[in-house]
Amino acid sequence: MKPPTEGGRGLSTRLRTAKGRTTASQKWLERQLNDPYVRAAKAAGWRSRAAFKILELDEKYKLFHPGQRVVDLGAAPGGWTQVAVQRVGDAGRVVALDLLPMDVIPGAILLEGDFQEDAVEQAVLAAMDGPADLVLSDMAPNTTGHNATDHLRILGLIELALHFAAKVLTPGGAFVAKAFQGGTEKDLLNMMKRDFASVKHAKPPASRKGSAEMYVVAQGFRGEGFRG
Structure with missing residues (x-):
């Protein structure tokens, strides 16, 4: 691309x-x-420039396939959700979740709430109606300008999203999350390497050159995952 x-x-x-x-x-x-x-x-009709980031990651890592179930965490305004809907097709299912309300995206199920809350987690599981093949997280914390603090905050979000993914993924599934320069902490990276066959860091061309933003792409989920 x-x-x-x-x-x-x-x-x-x-x-x-x-x-x-x-x-x-x-x-x-x-x-x-x-x-x-x-x-x-x-x-192109994408809701945000971020759509190109997931398109570029998909081109490199082949994340999407027709008929997949996809969960998009921190989905607003919906650029990644739009791409997911397009890529999985009519046979797929895309569930998008955010703390903020989103305008309707044809082909996606939109939920509002915090995925850490049991009721919201159950709502996501019910909407999926089966295990997820791919969990996406473009979540980022509000930055403070203090690099060490901001790095810890993004690591915390990755860990929360990873724990969620471990509950809902099917064996062989994938997880993509936003990280910052410096990558993922050793313990968190080891956790990913334990649960996934492949763990890579990537900076898609659509990420601004001056930005510390990058992504962690974990594929080949080894865990038990979904408990419906």
């Missing part, structure tokens, strides 16, 4: 006025306006 390219012979868009905006928000808006992935996502 070719990364989108900038148009307009390298010309960039500048906002005419910064009135009422902070310097940080001004820079963010200009970056969005000049981001080829943002433009390509809008043109």
Whole structure:
């Protein structure tokens, strides 16, 4: 998959006025306006540029297959969910969960809540109506600007998502989660290597070059998984 390219012979868009905006928000808006992935996502009907991240990971690791059951944690605004629905087809099932409400995505079951709560977990299990083949997590904590603290927070989210995945995956299933530079902590990585045949770190081209964002891709689930 070719990364989108900038148009307009390298010309960039500048906002005419910064009135009422902070310097940080001004820079963010200009970056969005000049981001080829943002433009390509809008043109393709994806809800976010993040859709290209999972598309690129799928191209490399062959994550999706027709007829799969997929759970998307931290799904809002729904870019990854849209890709999952497209890739698994009418015979598949996609359950998307977030703390925030989401607009309807045809072909997906949208749930609102915290997957750590028993009632929400049961709602996901009921919606899946069987074991998951793939659990996705693009969740990220609110950053503090303190690298060590932010790293611990993202590790905590990965661990929570991993424990959830271990409950719902079918043998041979896969798990994809957002991480930050520095990868996953040794104990957490060892846990993944125990439960999965393959564990890789990847930075898809759609992840901004200056970002510390990366992903952990675990495939070939060895555990017992789903207990319906």
